[in-house]
Amino acid sequence: TLTGDQKPQLSTTGFELGPGASNSVDLPSPWSGRFWARTGCSNNNGRFSCATADCASGQVACNGAGAIPPATLVEITVAANGGQDFYDVSNVDGFNVPMSVTPQGGSGDCKTSSCPKNINSVCPAELQVKGSDGNVIACKS
Numbered sequence: 001t002l003t004g005d006q007k008p009q010l011s012t013t014g015f016e017l018g019p020g021a022s023n024s025v026d027l028p029s030p031w032s033g034r035f036w037a038r039t040g041c042s043n044n045n046g047r048f049s050c051a052t053a054d055c056a057s058g059q060v061a062c063n064g065a066g067a068i069p070p071a072t073l074v075e076i077t078v079a080a081n082g083g084q085d086f087y088d089v090s091n092v093d094g095f096n097v098p099m100s101v102t103p104q105g106g107s108g109d110c111k112t113s114s115c116p117k118n119i120n121s122v123c124p125a126e127l128q129v130k131g132s133d134g135n136v137i138a139c140k141s
Contacts, residue, residue: 001025002055002066003033014061016041030080036067037097040131051131052096052138070094070129070138072115074101088113094127095119096138 003009010033015023040051047058053071055062067073071093077086085106089099100114120128123139131137 001033001035002062002064003031005032007031009064012061013063014055014057014059016060027076027078029078029082032077034066034076035074036071037099038067038071039096040137052129067093070140071096072099074099074113076101089115091115091119091141094139094141095123 001010001013010025010027010031012025017023036053038050038053038055041054042049048060049056049058053067053069055065055067057063057065072095073090073093075086075088075090079085085103087101087103089101095115098114098116098118100112100116102112103110119139120136123136127140128136129138129140
């Protein structure tokens with residue numbers, strides 16, 4: 001996670017999710033920032049790193065560092081005093097994994113925002129990022 005606007009970071013700036021796992025993160029109001037998924041992660045001699053969307057902190061926590069593109073982003077703005085919130089899935093920093101965000105509660109006609117397809121499978125050759133096995137693991141914007 002990365003908090004924007006030079007505000008304090010959330011209580012967690014990185015966490016591991018296994019297959020089928022979930023995690024909840026409480027957001028203060030107001031708040032603005034982004035979430036992303038890192039892939040191909042490993043811990044070598046105490047130094048944590050990922051093949052895609054790494055934040056180069058050397059740890060699971062990003063500690064105020066953002067994702068190194070390409071990275072699929074979920075961007076969220078929580079308004080102050082019950083105002084209108086905003087959220088989206090963005091490929092402005094490229095693509096590494098399909099993502100979606102679905103609001104719960106609130107009012108209005110809030111819908112899921114997603115990029116559910118694997119863009120890596122159709123990424124033009126000049127934008128491809130390949131892993132050590134030669135497979136496309138991310139697509140630059």
